[in-house]
Amino acid sequence: xxxxxxxxxxxxxxxxxxxxxxxxxxxxxxxxxxxxxxxxxxxxxxxxxxxxxxxxxxxxxxxxxxxxxxxxxxxxxxxxxxxxxxxxxxxxxxxxxxxxxxxxxxxxxxxxxxxxxxxxxxxxxxxxxxxxxxxxxxxxxxxxxxxxxxxxxxxxxxxxxxxxxxxxxxxxxxxxxxxxxxxxxxxxxxxxxxxxxxxxxxxxxxxxxxxxxxxxxxxxxxxxxxxxxxxxxxxxxxxxxxxxxxxxxxxxxxxxxxxxxxxxxxxxxxxxxxxxxxxxxxxxxxxxx
Numbered sequence: 001x002x003x004x005x006x007x008x009x010x011x012x013x014x015x016x017x018x019x020x021x022x023x024x025x026x027x028x029x030x031x032x033x034x035x036x037x038x039x040x041x042x043x044x045x046x047x048x049x050x051x052x053x054x055x056x057x058x059x060x061x062x063x064x065x066x067x068x069x070x071x072x073x074x075x076x077x078x079x080x081x082x083x084x085x086x087x088x089x090x091x092x093x094x095x096x097x098x099x100x101x102x103x104x105x106x107x108x109x110x111x112x113x114x115x116x117x118x119x120x121x122x123x124x125x126x127x128x129x130x131x132x133x134x135x136x137x138x139x140x141x142x143x144x145x146x147x148x149x150x151x152x153x154x155x156x157x158x159x160x161x162x163x164x165x166x167x168x169x170x171x172x173x174x175x176x177x178x179x180x181x182x183x184x185x186x187x188x189x190x191x192x193x194x195x196x197x198x199x200x201x202x203x204x205x206x207x208x209x210x211x212x213x214x215x216x217x218x219x220x221x222x223x224x225x226x227x228x229x230x231x232x233x234x235x236x237x238x239x240x241x242x243x244x245x246x247x248x249x250x251x252x253x254x255x256x257x258x259x260x261x262x263x264x265x266x267x268x269x270x271x272x273x274x275x276x277x278x279x280x281x282x283x284x285x286x287x288x289x
Contacts, residue, residue, distance in 0.1 A: 236261070
């Protein structure tokens with residue numbers, strides 16, 4: 001490790017290392033970690049919550065998290081849980097070859113506006129971007145899998161394209177995302193989880209792929225700005241776990257369904273609660289023209 005202040009490099013070894021350094025004067029320093037052998041894991045895998053700048057949570061050392069501004073990661077690096085948690089002034093992260101991003105990795109990174117998840121990443125954890133209030137864009141690869149609560153409190157996020165290998169839209173996908181407007185769901189999606197778009201006031205439309213066979217409770221509850229849900233490509237009526245799935249649906253919002261399924265859709269379990277909102281695809285097309 002090179003602390004960037006002209007001092008001697010330190011060599012560290014072991015499965016878990018805590019290291020401290022004192023700078024003689026305030027300033028901007030570039031800290032460099034070089035992996036000689038094995039892999040470097042930043043953060044923690046279990047036990048006490050630590051980020052790269054000290055103990056996380058509400059512990060006093062968290063004040064040092066505000067000192068981190070920019071991160072560049074090379075190969076042989078794994079981002080474990082809480083790695084950059086509460087790094088409130090972190091604005092730039094480059095990670096072209098990271099394979100794993102653990103739970104809460106970028107939790108409360110209020111200044112981070114854009115992040116690209118590389119092709120090498122096959123997993124990102126829960127709550128990964130929670131409360132990143134300036135985050136506007138996340139670029140996701142085809143191979144990554146998104147887990148629950150990924151964008152809670154990301155109030156500036158507006159558009160997300162889910163990767164093609166995703167099969168489920170996670171729980172609380174855009175919970176408290178005040179300005180979220182549009183999501184692109186790939187054909188690989190088969191289920192929409194509970195509270196997925198709960199309290200999403202800015203979305204106006206969504207296309208549901210024909211592979212979706214189940215929608216869980218409160219998935220679209222309180223989506224007061226929604227104009228239509230498009231199920232027109234479906235070949236069967238998907239199951240609706242609870243009539244709360246569309247609680248608060250506007251009276252003029254339409255659920256667009258194939259003509260051949262229209263009668264079955266209106267009387268299907270829990271869908272019957274929204275029979276007045278269901279419209280044939282042909283009738284919808286006529287309205288548009």
